[in-house]
Amino acid sequence: xxxxxxxxxxxxxxxxxxxxxxxxxxxxxxxxxxxxxxxxxxxxxxxxxxxxxxxxxxxxxxxxxxxxxxxxxxxxxxxxxxxxxxxxxxxxxxxxxxxxxxxxxxxxxxxxxxxxxxxxxxxxxxxxxxxxxxxxxxxxxxxxxxxxxxxxxxxxxxxxxxxxxxxxxxxxxxxxxxxxxxxxxxxxxxxxxxxxxxxxxxxxxxxxxxxxxxxxxxxxxxxxxxxxxxxxxxxxxxxxxxxxxxxxxxxxxxxxxxxxxxxxxxxxxxxxxxxxxxxxxxxxxxxxxxxxxxxxxxxxxxxxxx
Amino acid sequence: xxxxxxxxxxxxxxxxxxxxxxxxxxxxxxxxxxxxxxxxxxxxxxxxxxxxxxxxxxxxxxxxxxxxxxxxxxxxxxxxxxxxxxxxxxxxxxxxxxxxxxxxxxxxxxxxxxxxxxxxxxxxxxxxxxxxxxxxxxxxxxxxxxxxxxxxxxxxxxxxxxxxxxxxxxxxxxxxxxxxxxxxxxxxxxxx
Numbered sequence: 346x347x348x349x350x351x352x353x354x355x356x357x358x359x360x361x362x363x364x365x366x367x368x369x370x371x372x373x374x375x376x377x378x379x380x381x382x383x384x385x386x387x388x389x390x391x392x393x394x395x396x397x398x399x400x401x402x403x404x405x406x407x408x409x410x411x412x413x414x415x416x417x418x419x420x421x422x423x424x425x426x427x428x429x430x431x432x433x434x435x436x437x438x439x440x441x442x443x444x445x446x447x448x449x450x451x452x453x454x455x456x457x458x459x460x461x462x463x464x465x466x467x468x469x470x471x472x473x474x475x476x477x478x479x480x481x482x483x484x485x486x487x488x489x490x491x492x493x494x495x496x497x498x499x500x501x502x503x504x505x506x507x508x509x510x511x512x513x514x515x516x517x518x519x520x521x522x523x524x525x526x527x528x529x530x531x532x533x534x535x536x537x538x539x540x541x542x543x544x545x546x547x548x549x550x551x552x553x554x555x556x557x558x559x560x561x562x563x564x565x566x567x568x569x570x571x572x573x574x575x576x577x578x579x580x581x582x583x584x585x586x587x588x589x590x591x592x593x594x595x596x597x598x599x600x601x602x603x604x605x606x607x608x609x610x611x612x613x614x615x616x617x618x619x620x621x622x623x624x625x626x627x628x629x630x631x632x633x634x635x636x637x638x639x640x641x642x643x644x645x646x647x648x649x650x651x
Numbered sequence: 652x653x654x655x656x657x658x659x660x661x662x663x664x665x666x667x668x669x670x671x672x673x674x675x676x677x678x679x680x681x682x683x684x685x686x687x688x689x690x691x692x693x694x695x696x697x698x699x700x701x702x703x704x705x706x707x708x709x710x711x712x713x714x715x716x717x718x719x720x721x722x723x724x725x726x727x728x729x730x731x732x733x734x735x736x737x738x739x740x741x742x743x744x745x746x747x748x749x750x751x752x753x754x755x756x757x758x759x760x761x762x763x764x765x766x767x768x769x770x771x772x773x774x775x776x777x778x779x780x781x782x783x784x785x786x787x788x789x790x791x792x793x794x795x796x797x798x799x800x801x802x803x804x805x806x807x808x809x810x811x812x813x814x815x816x817x818x819x820x821x822x823x824x825x826x827x828x829x830x831x832x833x834x835x836x837x838x839x840x841x842x843x
Contacts, residue, residue, distance in 0.1 A: 366794040382826075384829065394764075413730075413731040498831050500831060547807040547808070572786075573786040574779070601789075
């Protein structure tokens, strides 16, 4: 591409005296993502199917033998018997009231609107089962004196409820992407952190440097590989009467995005060198409303489903 | 297979009743309570049995002592094995015609669900691969930065330095997804 430019050729119009290096600025950006921390919610169909399979399995499995697992008349045994009685004799904790061996073993359907087998129902029944109901002396513990079981944290956090898009502990079952706001007022645009690639640097070095310069060093990040995952090209703008052989009025941009992961920490824009005024951690759906359309279109293919 | 099953059948009851059924001479077998070898198939000692009267007396005292000494834990475990015997485990599922049709429908719906999920996953991966591929092609045809020749950045991007080995992937990356978050879902205070 880079033809040897002789003195005679420079005078002619046909010679490509301007290489693409002068027409395009090369930039390297980093799409910093926080991977999902939670599994996805099972769909209602999945939950119903798992319940169906568990009940079928009850019909095929060997009956539960209490004597094998609990020594008779110990506290643990009494506790188990008490809870078993409350579950109407069903040893499994997550299948609701179903007897696989009686005359109505065929009746394994739950009624319409029943919550049996849904995640919340299973969690509740397991928590109820985890509570110790019999003291070491074999006496039943009254309601007030039982030690409550430590409950798991809710899947929706405080930041979710407040809609605080700067926190990282929100939308825990989805990927979050770091977007920064460049400029002030009307001219401000949201984008991924990006910066020019100098001659002595390559993409991944620039990406790491730009991230440190713009969002601070207090983030435990990892740039996943050196291969760009997306790119965004702005064409150069030429003045009236000029063509592609001459230097453009405004150079185009080629932004190559690398993918990064954040493991801990938080962005901090104080003293950044790129004129950034704000940042957000957004999900795939939210980012669509914030980024300019053609910018979003060029990066949307690198995004995962959730 | 048939022989194996027939040998296992009633294993525990055989083991239970062994002291009473055992011939007085097979003392070597009684020391191994968990054997599956039938007494008739076990190797016979070469020595001849002692006289009838002495044998009867010895057998009675030994058998009673063995029953008395049997550990309740072993008894419990043997009873458990009895529950697991092929005679006791439930029969394979039998369904009426309508029940089976319903089961078949549920099964097909599950397969459809799985196929959709798989296709969706494949589409996503293909999308991401295409995005990378297009970016790499653009990079390959790019000159620069500065005085670098065409494809320089591409060649560097294709290098696999630091990918393999002990520190190729940070250890924090091995965190598995959970159903519920931790007490502190995210460490915002992390400092470099």
